[in-house]
Amino acid sequence: MARRVRVYLPELHAGRSELPREQAHYVSVVHRLGNGDRFTAFDPESCLECDAQIVEVNRARVACLLEAPRAADIRGLGVTLLQGAAKGDRLDSVVRAATALGVDALRIVLTERSVAHPREMKVERLRAIAIEAARQCGRGDVPRLEGPEALAACLPSFGAVRALKLCLTPAAHEPLANLIRDWTPGTPVVLLVGPEGGLSAGEEEAARASGFAEAALGPLTLRTELAALAALACFAGRLPGRVDTTPDVEE
Amino acid sequence: MARRVRVYLPELHAGRSELPREQAHYVSVVHRLGNGDRFTAFDPESCLECDAQIVEVNRARVACLLEAPRAADIRGLGVTLLQGAAKGDRLDSVVRAATALGVDALRIVLTERSVAHPREMKVERLRAIAIEAARQCGRGDVPRLEGPEALAACLPSFGAVRALKLCLTPAAHEPLANLIRDWTPGTPVVLLVGPEGGLSAGEEEAARASGFAEAALGPLTLRTELAALAALACFAGRLPGRVDTTPDVEE
Secondary structure, eight states: OOOBOEEEOSSOOSEEEEOOHHHHHIIIIISOOOTTOEEEEEETTTTEEEEEEEEEEETTEEEEEEOOOEEOOOOOOSEEEEEEOOOHHHHHHHHHHHHHHTOSEEEEEEOTTOSOOOSSOOHHHHHHHHHHHHHHHTOSSOOEEEEEEEHHHHGGGGGGOOSEEEEEOTTOSSBHHHHTTTOOTTSOEEEEEOOTTOOOHHHHHHHHHTTOEEEBOOSSOOOHHHHHHHHHHHHHTTSOOOSOOOOBOOO | OOOBOEEEOSSOOSEEEEOOHHHHHIIIIISOOOTTOEEEEEETTTTEEEEEEEEEEETTEEEEEEOOOEEOOOOOOSEEEEEEOOOHHHHHHHHHHHHHHTOSEEEEEEOTTOSOOOSSOOHHHHHHHHHHHHHHHTOSSOOEEEEEEEHHHHGGGGGGOOSEEEEEOTTOSSBHHHHTTTOOTTSOEEEEEOOTTOOOHHHHHHHHHTTOEEEBOOSSOOOHHHHHHHHHHHHHTTSOOOSOOOOBOOO
């Protein structure tokens, strides 16, 4: 079975290139690629990718020849996730899963019940997680990561935003699937998901005032990271599979 | 904000009861409940729950008075998940998330590309994870856990099963949401999800022969544990939220 190894390579350009140490280890040790083997190099931050061929392997050094970069053709769903600040490892798994499910932007919002109050988002760390998730899932871009910002401060600005605005609420009457029945992929969506303890009644009211409809994911209580990705999955489940049937490597 | 603590208590019966050590620690130390405080005791294996009141706290000992058990009213979706055997911690997270999303049964199947081949499922361990997930999500039952069994051996038996049979396939043309458009909650579904490396072409063919339709969750490659729960989320997203708005405690 042919497998296509994807390698993150920032600042792609055609021609001979020596791989950074981490990438060299990845292709030559993890995947045991050698001289003449091919892989896909991608730079999700500029949405470019290109075919590459290894031309020299010398201990820890790997040189390759890159073809002309092309625009990556897999993009996000059109969904911005406003995620209530959650404890560190939960945020990691939200970034990882949301990237693979095609979220376009992830804004961390501080809410009344946010237990975690990151003074300064570990943006570099989350970006690395997103890039690694993009590599694994075959995505040609990465979601924008923003925040943290206070929900109360940013919510009013969504009043004027033309998008399908949804707020996950445990007691909502309307199932999420009903609310997105007429959604077509790429149409802008803003999805608000509370932190561990949920949104307060006041925050839910403020969301309604800014045009957010309350959406349910069934009668069970979902942990915040599961709620976010379950909602995103309802959008991903509206899309056909990939055209290229060459399986990516899943580690 | 009123919070209802849920405590797993096997063999529920009305009357005075001394809590097992673990549960005593959970109510008196983790949640700091004391004399007179109330909680919900539940036994998901018999689908019963009841209201309980603490009547004595003495160091590590907690005694309570249980009211008459009632049938738990939250049940599963009607979905059986056939999950390709995955490495241990991935299986843990499938059990945890699938329980919270309402799966009815989880059968671990050994496939051609299963890296993990558990000789003997750690059923007790997985059952404990499912019970803990049921406690957290407010579910009154737990999914049946079965397997491992060879996919090739069990697949033909599904030919005669009257259910909506779906097989997640990365290159499927039909989005999952389209295939479940006419599904109503509780209608039987069998959902087949491959292991880390996916199903082989032969397994996909055998699934088709047994009446499984190929379903897509978008163009990106999802890790096996994410694929399973993303598919389940598409079903959960068809259900309204809970009627009782008392929030459960989420840790």
